[in-house]
Every structure is written in structure tokens, then in C-alpha cells.
Amino acid sequence: MTTKTITSGTFSTPATSDAGVSTRRMTAALLLILAGLVLIFTVGFAQGSGGFLHNAAHDTRHAATFPCH
């Protein structure tokens, strides 16, 4: 990675890839994606008991190009 000026005005040292931080970042990113998928499924796809989720999120589904009916 090349040396880069940070907007705050401080200088970063040449960042040799630090496995610990990098792995932590990757784990966090994967967890976020997983959580995002669960929420997308809940709002966009799941019907819920008696169509509860479908009806509550109905207008969002139609607006956000999810297949609804």
C-alpha cells in the first residue's frame, strides 16, 4: 500500500498490511452483510404469519422493486 495523506492532515506511515486489523475488518464486513441479508429478506420477501410482514411492508416492497404479489 502506498503512503497516503489523510484528510485530517496527519500522515500515515506506510501501512504494511496488518493481519489482525484486516481480519477484524473482514469479519465485521461479513457480519454486516449477513445482517443486511436477514433484514432484506424480512422486509422484502417474508410473508409472516397471516401475511403480517407482507402487509406491513407492502408499500416499501412495491416502491423498492421487490416482487410482492
Place this chain on the structure above:
Amino acid sequence: MISKVLTTVVLTGFVAGLLLTGAQMLQVTPLILEAEKYELGQIAVPHTHASSGIEHDHVLNGTPLATHMKMEELHETLAPTHEHSGVAHNHSAESWAPENGSERIFYTAVSNIVIGIAFSLMLVAVYLLRGKHVDINSGLLWGAAGFVVFSVAPALGQPPELPGMTAAALESRHVWWFGTVLATVIGIGLFTETKTIIPKIAAVALLVSPHIIGAPQPHLLESLIPAELSAQFAVASLVTSAFFWMVLGAASGYFYQKLVPDTSESMAAASA
């Protein structure tokens, strides 16, 4: 770090979800409400297919349309105050649905905030994976990418639908939607993050493959909804989605820059 990342996600979701709710009020929601009048049979479009000699079954929300029609006829013979409670479809009173008006707007706002949080989880995950500096401007570009992935690509095969439009089976459309989003996201990622020609060709192949395969289509293209209304809705819905993604991108970039320590900075600190 994770708490600051989550704060970024939640703030972005709230801002984008609430603004989306406001934007929907302009065209999207009025068009949905108008379409529901046709869906519920309060207004009927003239039916011309009977003379075509094509035999087919109408299915609305999993129930043959003939059943709906019979219920309509029944209703007409019943007391005028009788509502559509006996009609066995998703909008019936058998299953709970928010009342039109403030209750419906409230639930839509909640769903919008949740989907805003879901999409901003995706955006921030990309920021973390790339580990590069993000601000409001680059956030906007990521928002545009999100719009292409989650709205434009699926809409190419499955235009935003109004209640009452005919469509193929819901499950198959769900599968196509998800497959298209996945292929588009991998395609864009592969295209932007690689420098040689072979992965870029693979990326383009991935991007077009869902559209070559094609979205599931209904056997017969017929609709309870006038075509003008559907066309208006497709445009209104896509423009509103574009606005939503612009807000998502800009807000996530802004909050990420403010709250999450610059990754290259924190990496340098950690390695020092």
C-alpha cells in the same frame, strides 16, 4: 470500531428511510392506492380477452380470479355496507393489514427505515472490505452502484409492479431477483477491482447473464391495471429508488467519514 460502524449504519438507515417515506408520498403511494381500487375490483378495466379464444386461468394472490369475481357478485347482493372481508386474498380482513392513512404510513416508514438500515449495512460492509477513504462524494457513487444492483438490474427483467398486475409465480420471481442482485454485485465488484482483461470479461458475462436467462414471465400479459398507471408507476418507483440510494450513499459516506476512524490510519496505528 464496530459500535461506530453500527451507529453509521443506523443513522444512515433512519435518514434515508424517513426521506424515502416523504418521497413516496408524492407519486408512488398515490399510484399504489389507485391501483388497489382496480385490484379490489372497485374499478374495472374493460375486458377484451374473452373474444380472443385463449383459455387460461386468472390467479390473483394465489386465488383464482373467478373466485374473486364470485365474491364480488355476492357482495353486490349483500347489504351495501358489507366489506371485502370474505375475499380470500392477502388484502382481506382475515389477515391483519394497516388501515389506510396514518397507520399505513407509519408501517411503511418503519419498513423503509429497516430496508434503509439493510442497504446501508451492505454499503458500509463494502467500505470496510475496501479499507479506503470514504466521504460524502465517494459515498454518492457507491449509492449509485447500489441503485444499479438493487433497483435497475432487477427492474430490467421485472419492472416495478403495481398491485393487481399479472406476473409469474412469486417464488420464481424471488429467485430471479436474488440471483440478479448477486450476479450484478459480483460482476461490478470484479469489474472495478481487477486490472486484467479476463476477469473483466467474466464480469461482463456475469452482469448480462440474468438478462439472457430472462426473468420469469406470466403466461399471458394481462393486467387489471390500466397500462398508463403501470407505466407511470415504473418511472415513479425507479426515480424514487434513485433518490433513496443517493441519500443512502451520501449519508453513509458522510457518517462513515465522521465516525469511523480512517482505516489506513487505524491500520498504521495498529502496526506502529
